[in-house]
Amino acid sequence: MAIALPEETAVGRGAMTPLPYRVVRKRRENHDNWTLELEPVADAIEPIGPGQFTMLYSFGVGEVPISTSGDLERSGELVHTIRAVGAVTKALCAAKAGDVVGVRGPFGNTWPVAEAQGRDLVLVAGGVGLPPLRPVVYHALQHRGDFRRVVVLYGGRTPDDLLFMRELKQWRDIDVDVTVDAAGAGWAGKVGVVTKLIPAATFDPFDAVAFVVGPEIMMRFTARALLDRGLPPEGIWISMERTMRCGVGLCGHCQLGPTLICRDGPVYRWDELAPFMEVPEL
Amino acid sequence: MASILARRDLDVLFEALRDRGYRIVGPTVRDGAIVHAEIAAAADLPEGWTDEQAPARYRLARREDDAVFGYSVGPHSWKAELLPPRVRLWQAGRDLEPDETVPDAVPTAFVGVRPCELAAIDVQDRVFLGGRFQDGDYAARRAQAFIVTVDCGDPSDLCFCTAVGGSPLAHEGFDLALTELLEPEHRFVVRAGSSAGEAVLADLPTREATADDLEAAHLVVARAAHEMEGRFDAEGVHDLLLRNLESPAWADVAERCLTCGNCTLVCPTCFCTHVVDASSLDGATAERSRVWDTCFSLQYAEMHGGNTRPTPRSRYRQWLTHKLATWEDQFGTLGCVGCGRCIAWCPVGIDIREEVRAIRAEEETNVHAHA
Amino acid sequence: MRTLDALIVESPVFEGLDQEELELVAGCGKNIAVDAGERLFREGDDANTFFLVRSGLVALETYVPNRGAVTVVTCGPGEIVGWSWLVPPHRWRLSARVVENVRAVEFDGACLRKKCEQIPELGYDLLSRFAGDLADHLQSAYVQLLDVYGDRAS
Numbered sequence A: 001m002a003i004a005l006p007e008e009t010a011v012g013r014g015a016m017t018p019l020p021y022r023v024v025r026k027r028r029e030n031h032d033n034w035t036l037e038l039e040p041v042a043d044a045i046e047p048i049g050p051g052q053f054t055m056l057y058s059f060g061v062g063e064v065p066i067s068t069s070g071d072l073e074r075s076g077e078l079v080h081t082i083r084a085v086g087a088v089t090k091a092l093c094a095a096k097a098g099d100v101v102g103v104r105g106p107f108g109n110t111w112p113v114a115e116a117q118g119r120d121l122v123l124v125a126g127g128v129g130l131p132p133l134r135p136v137v138y139h140a141l142q143h144r145g146d147f148r149r150v151v152v153l154y155g156g157r158t159p160d161d162l163l164f165m166r167e168l169k170q171w172r173d174i175d176v177d178v179t180v181d182a183a184g185a186g187w188a189g190k191v192g193v194v195t196k197l198i199p200a201a202t203f204d205p206f207d208a209v210a211f212v213v214g215p216e217i218m219m220r221f222t223a224r225a226l227l228d229r230g231l232p233p234e235g236i237w238i239s240m241e242r243t244m245r246c247g248v249g250l251c252g253h254c255q256l257g258p259t260l261i262c263r264d265g266p267v268y269r270w271d272e273l274a275p276f277m278e279v280p281e282l
Numbered sequence B: 001m002a003s004i005l006a007r008r009d010l011d012v013l014f015e016a017l018r019d020r021g022y023r024i025v026g027p028t029v030r031d032g033a034i035v036h037a038e039i040a041a042a043a044d045l046p047e048g049w050t051d052e053q054a055p056a057r058y059r060l061a062r063r064e065d066d067a068v069f070g071y072s073v074g075p076h077s078w079k080a081e082l083l084p085p086r087v088r089l090w091q092a093g094r095d096l097e098p099d100e101t102v103p104d105a106v107p108t109a110f111v112g113v114r115p116c117e118l119a120a121i122d123v124q125d126r127v128f129l130g131g132r133f134q135d136g137d138y139a140a141r142r143a144q145a146f147i148v149t150v151d152c153g154d155p156s157d158l159c160f161c162t163a164v165g166g167s168p169l170a171h172e173g174f175d176l177a178l179t180e181l182l183e184p185e186h187r188f189v190v191r192a193g194s195s196a197g198e199a200v201l202a203d204l205p206t207r208e209a210t211a212d213d214l215e216a217a218h219l220v221v222a223r224a225a226h227e228m229e230g231r232f233d234a235e236g237v238h239d240l241l242l243r244n245l246e247s248p249a250w251a252d253v254a255e256r257c258l259t260c261g262n263c264t265l266v267c268p269t270c271f272c273t274h275v276v277d278a279s280s281l282d283g284a285t286a287e288r289s290r291v292w293d294t295c296f297s298l299q300y301a302e303m304h305g306g307n308t309r310p311t312p313r314s315r316y317r318q319w320l321t322h323k324l325a326t327w328e329d330q331f332g333t334l335g336c337v338g339c340g341r342c343i344a345w346c347p348v349g350i351d352i353r354e355e356v357r358a359i360r361a362e363e364e365t366n367v368h369a370h371a
Numbered sequence C: 001m002r003t004l005d006a007l008i009v010e011s012p013v014f015e016g017l018d019q020e021e022l023e024l025v026a027g028c029g030k031n032i033a034v035d036a037g038e039r040l041f042r043e044g045d046d047a048n049t050f051f052l053v054r055s056g057l058v059a060l061e062t063y064v065p066n067r068g069a070v071t072v073v074t075c076g077p078g079e080i081v082g083w084s085w086l087v088p089p090h091r092w093r094l095s096a097r098v099v100e101n102v103r104a105v106e107f108d109g110a111c112l113r114k115k116c117e118q119i120p121e122l123g124y125d126l127l128s129r130f131a132g133d134l135a136d137h138l139q140s141a142y143v144q145l146l147d148v149y150g151d152r153a154s
Helices: A087-093 A127-142 A216-229 A270-277 B007-019 B115-129 B136-143 B195-202 B211-227 B237-243 B249-256 B262-266 B312-331 B341-345 B352-370 C004-008 C019-026 C109-118 C120-146
Strands: A019-030 A033-040 A053-058 A062-067 A078-083 A100-107 A120-126 A150-156 A175-180 A208-213 A236-239 A267-269 B003-006 B023-030 B033-038 B049-054 B057-062 B086-093 B108-113 B145-150 B176-181 B187-192 B273-279 B285-292 C029-034 C039-041 C049-064 C068-075 C095-108
Touching: A033 A087, A033 A100, A053 A078, A053 A087, A062 A078, A062 A087, A062 A100, A062 B273, A078 A087, A078 A127, A120 A127, A120 A216, A127 A150, A127 A208, A208 A216, A216 A236, A216 A270, A216 C120, A236 A270, A267 A270, B003 B007, B007 B023, B007 B108, B007 B187, B007 B195, B033 B049, B033 B057, B049 B341, B057 B341, B108 B115, B115 B136, B115 B145, B115 B312, B136 B145, B145 B195, B176 B195, B176 B211, B187 B195, B187 B211, B237 B312, B237 B352, B249 B312, B249 B352, B262 B341, B312 B352, B341 B352, C004 C019, C004 C029, C004 C049, C004 C095, C019 C120, C029 C049, C039 C049, C068 C095, C068 C120, C095 C109, C109 C120
Parallel strands: A120 A150, A120 A208, A150 A175, A208 A236, B023 B108, B108 B145, B145 B176
Antiparallel strands: A019 A033, A019 A100, A033 A078, A053 A062, A053 A100, A236 A267, B003 B187, B023 B033, B049 B057, B086 B285, B176 B187, B273 B285, C029 C095, C039 C095, C049 C068, C049 C095
16 A cells, blocks of 8 residues: 655654754843753754744753744744753753754744734733743834734742843833732732733723733633633633643644644634633543 | 455465565464464464453454454554554764664565454554654555455454444455455455555456355455444544533543553554653763553653643543544544454453443433433 | 712722712722832731722732741732721731832721611622622632742643
8 A cells, every 4th residue: 555655844854853953042031941042053943933832852861842932033043941840941951052952843833913913912921921922022022013002911920930021121112010929028019910910901802812821720810810801712812731742743642632732732712722721630 | 346365375365475575464373362473374374263352351262164364353453563662763972963763664564454453544644644744654664564454254242343434344445355255165355455456466366256256245244244233322422522521420430440551552543652762871872762652651641740630530531532532623533443452451341332321321311400 | 180089980899889879988088199118007907997099009018037028919000908997806917018109099997887887788889899809819819829830830
């Protein structure tokens, strides 16, 4: 029986084989987050879009899915902000300039930025949910006229856990509001859950689109708060994360009900996925 | 156009395949079961054997005739050939210039493929070849496979292929298809399903099939199909399961399920694999392998410090709803081909047909309670 | 310069209050301005007032040995600060400090309690509104307790 062999990827490699990338620069963002700026040693992956992720590989240790966090229109480098929580991420965050890591991707789908054309764009980030949204902010900064109001609501655990704080203050024509769950000493800002920022945020719920990223439970509560504010269900988009191993839809691990997150996501319209997110242990 | 091959000439098929450089894998009796192994001649086939299957039960028994393929399905399926349990994908030095492993696929003839097994291969083709990314190792092995199906004449008590859109008759997708007939003389109706099949057929000492031959062949599969009637109501099973994700029935089956994963091992469509990254002791070389995994394992749904399916209930529900419902959303076909293996090889005899029935019944009870 | 009435109904807690009730409530209120760094009230003191923040930021805090004053939540424009006036023993459970210069409406809780006793409908309406406000705060506090951004997977 003749079966067509698969088309090779653009660079002639199997989907499970990483490309070597060199660490050009590493920046420490806070006590457990680092941003790596990578350039290809030889061949490069296809251009990555906002919301997409790559599988980053640390020699001999393993791979993790990490969303891109950089300015996709400016820098030629691949930028990822990583939180050092497990063996692989700790190894990646310990890399020095000149070290080589493996990259597979880009995988997944992108934020539907076009949906926000001419409307208010509301970005709600919880914890390490801000890095995956940062490319959208850069896009908005570069094409500010495409949107009406741009609002960023950011909630972190404590002031020490916040990311990109110096940069946030430089974002022109964007309403940024930040809060923490628990205040440290000397914090003169807001304390409380990120959903508390929604009632007072300046946007028209009847003509806005919201992108929400954070722990699942935070996305659930945020979506409800946005709905309470009057945003229609089809205007809320989230970025999902579950167990991921191959990143290319062949290993079965990233299933959530009827969807494969690496293939159909990670960006989803809230109302399409909510029924499955709300079933415990699905 | 069909031909007839006499039983005594079955070895010519083996010779023809070997002459073309095929390694031959087929059914043989080993350790009290009919398994797949490399075989050399017709003498290696399970002549005169049949299987008796029931929930948590598989036994071989002697037939009264000398049918060569007079059993249904054993614990092995063809996924061990197309998706080997452990495959190295690449290895690399610290510079990370990966050396991709060339699949050690060789031309292999699968002899004795049941129509349900062929359906399972089609299901897996969609997973591994039908998406944006394909599995190169699976594709290489698939391209080198020569498929000889054998229609079903003796389904086990656990078979229900017709309830899930299958048939004891192989329709398409094979290179050669055989139907075994015992009376008045022991022979096989042979059909070619590809040009490769036609080429092999041309080497066999066959005669043209008569109307009686075809009638007899038709009766074999018709009888098999009839035997399987009413064994499973798959009506609306997709929506049924997705409507009842919190049914108390899941807790009932969870009390019995050992999460041993036997069902996923024997299931011909289960395809989940794990990606294993390792390095040599001196830290100079790293390699990546693809190994079989099971959604019943506790580690399956682990993610940096947590687990989204920590209970047997959640893992059993995941397996069954994937097999009978969400597989369709993900790949466009049902995941189940009705072979019954999971029922026979479950140590506690969980029958997925009964579990679906229980969910249906539970839903009906609730509907009436609230009506 | 807007009237007190207009300022009061801007808050979600008092939204939709009818004119009669609004006048009763406004009658117990007065405009205040408090500079950053000043205390609004102190944990343990008698609680017979509450505040509707119009602008600025107020931090609710408590003193924790070895950590100092820890802010548990901040309240901004439109939010009510102070529920202890409603229920005995009418004692502040937390302290409140102004973080950003505040303009607020300060209400005489004792005055309003008396009116509620005299006019049960007003009492019921206010109690319902404050119960809803407390429920929101409780829900948010529970989420804070969950420590969702912690080291464990979400």
